[in-house]
Amino acid sequence: MYKFQFRGPKPSFQSAVQYHKQGYSYYGAEGRLEGNERRAELQKICEDLDTIVMREFPRTQNLEYAILKAHLILEHVLVQYIRSFAYTAVESQDVKFPFSQKLEVAHLLGFGRFDPISYVTVERLNKIRNQVAHTFSMDKKGFDEMLRINAEDYDSFVVSTDRERITYLRSITRGICAFTVGLIVGAHTVLEGEAADDASSRSSHGRGGADISKECQSAGGNQKPIFP
Structure with missing residues (x-):
């Protein structure tokens, strides 16, 4: 995760020509998402992910549904993860590539890097979803194995009914949402700690208290935690 994100339109051929005419490329404060504004955006993302299963996961007995x-x-989760960790600020609707590519981009940005289960769970669910959406069959054994790797007791895990499968799937989906929120909050907390350490270090080299206070505020030091 970066301390700030660039925002604005993608570079174009016209902007490249304009660069040669002007001799410089300017990214002012209006071209950066940072400080309290960035914190507020991350807060919004985390609150959304914390409640999305409650809002969107259906009360159903139909496993395919x-x-x-x-x-x-989980596709929405990947989009929000990408938005949080990318160097460029982007709206959800502008992350347009297919699910499998979203998963790969999220992985390049750290999703599942230090967790042996979340990445393969999402990958397996995508495969099974494609079976459900495009064929008349589903690899239920493969689906049950996906549930099993998420169980506390892998060796003794058994599931026999679709109702149980749906219950486990809801729990896994909620867990991945919470896991992603933790990654976002943890990364931002580290950035804020680094910003505070940097301010303290510069203070020890003779900078005034007013300057340090401004830096801490711009890093979000006087704001409530992102989530919860």
Whole structure:
């Protein structure tokens, strides 16, 4: 995660020509998402992910329908993760590539890097969702194995009914949402700690208290935590 994000339109051929005419490329404060504004955006993302399963996961006995909805929720999670960790600020609707590519981009930005389960769970669910959406069959054994790797007791895990499968799927989806919120909050907390340490270090080299106070405020030091 970066301390700030660039925002604005993508570079174009016209902007490249303009660069040669002007001799410089300017990114002022209006071209950066940072400080309290960035904190507020991350807060909004985390609050959304914390409640999305409650809002969007259906009360249903139809396993195929539950899989489709869980897939949509986790696709939304990947988009919000990408938005949080990318160097360029982007709106959700502008992250347009397919699910598998979103998962790969999220992984390049750290999603599942230090967790042996979350990445493969999302990857397997995407495969099963495609079976449900495009064929008349579903690899239920593969689906059950996806549930099993998320169980506390892998060796003794058993599931026998679709109702149980849906319950486990809801729990797994909620867990991945919470896991993602933790990654976002943790990364931002580290950045704020680094900003505070940097301000303290510069203070020890003779900078005034007023300057330090301004830096801490711009880093979000006087704001409430992102989430919860």
